[in-house]
Amino acid sequence: MCRRVLPLVFRGGGAPRRGAADDRAPAGGVTLMLTPWNFPAAMITRKLAPALAAGCTALVEPAEDSPLTALHLAALMSRAGLPEGVVSVLTTDRPAELVEVALHDSRVRKVAFTGSTQMGLYLLRQTAERIVNTSLELGGNAPFIVLDDADLDDAVEGALVAKMRNDGQACTAANRFLVQESVASDFAARLSARMAALRMGPGASDSTELGPLVNGRRRDEIAANVSAAVEQGAAVQLGGEVPECPGFFYPATVLTDVPRDSTLGAQEIFGPVASIIPVEHDDDAVAVANDSELGLAAYVSSGDLACGLAVGERLEVGMMGLNRGLVSDPAAPFGG
Structure with a gap:
């Protein structure tokens, strides 16, 4: 389902590496972020900044029409020194299945979504079963x-x-x-x-x-x-x-x-x-x-x-x- 996962690993002042979790990583719970294609950098950073400031890790699922911006942002954050596991980007063309799996993981404590009203209603039904804190910015007319x-x-x-x-x-x-x-x-x-x-x-x-x-x-x-x-x-x-x-x-x-x-x-x-x-x-x-x-x-x-x-x-x-x-x-x- 997920075509690419990009965990961010950075320990101390050295070079990026893959390995065990960094003990400097935030531990405030995982935020699942679902973002639209039309402003792919702004939609991610607008959600990501307050989550990181609150001490949360983040799992970002960008829209299937614009995944490359999210991957580039993740690479830039890795170069900037973000610890391992703080932000992960997953790209998929089956977001509903990804959400279903993620919301059955007790570590996910927050969902932040920008997109269609139809998808927002689906997310509310899913998060209501586990009383997961949810922020939705849906369609406009x-x-x-x-x-x-x-x-x-x-x-x-x-x-x-x-x-x-x-x-x-x-x-x-x-x-x-x-x-x-x-x-x-x-x-x-x-x-x-x-x-x-x-x-x-x-x-x-x-x-x-x-x-x-x-x-x-x-x-x-x-x-x-x-x-x-x-x-x-x-x-x-x-x-x-x-x-x-x-x-x-x-x-x-x-x-x-x-x-x-x-x-x-x-x-x-x-x-x-x-x-x-x-x-x-x-x-x-x-x-x-x-x-x-x-x-x-x-x-x-x-x-x-x-x-x-x-x-x-x-x-x-x-x-x-x-x-x-x-x-x-x-x-x-x-x-x-």
């Missing part, structure tokens, strides 16, 4: 609310950051653009023009602004969801078709008049698709925004800060960006 008093140029720039960071493959990415009806057409036209200008190409190119998706399965799921939304009444303002070129590419896409009960409005897109849903007023926007089980992040664009803050306080989310498209900040908590 972030609303981006544009009120009629917003500066639309600023709103579009914020929307571009919130939507297109990592090609939309981020848990904090804006999914549902809830735009007041009086400015919905204007906003859609400006956002479409801005997204149409993005240069699509391979990630290794300096000129690329929109790279490929992580794999063919993700591309096909996005294409199917867009097609379903169109069948339900959404209109394609930009993109909407898989390009005829090698690679797992999907174009920057803007859909207008997206039905509120469509698949695009109900689940995480994880791709470069902006779904615009017209709303009547701020109360309507808040109601639609909160009609979701995924409450990680939200965005509000308004020309009136007091009004924008008032709307933000009514949103059932963990993070809110007001007139900005990036919610992560070193000085602020992260989570939903």
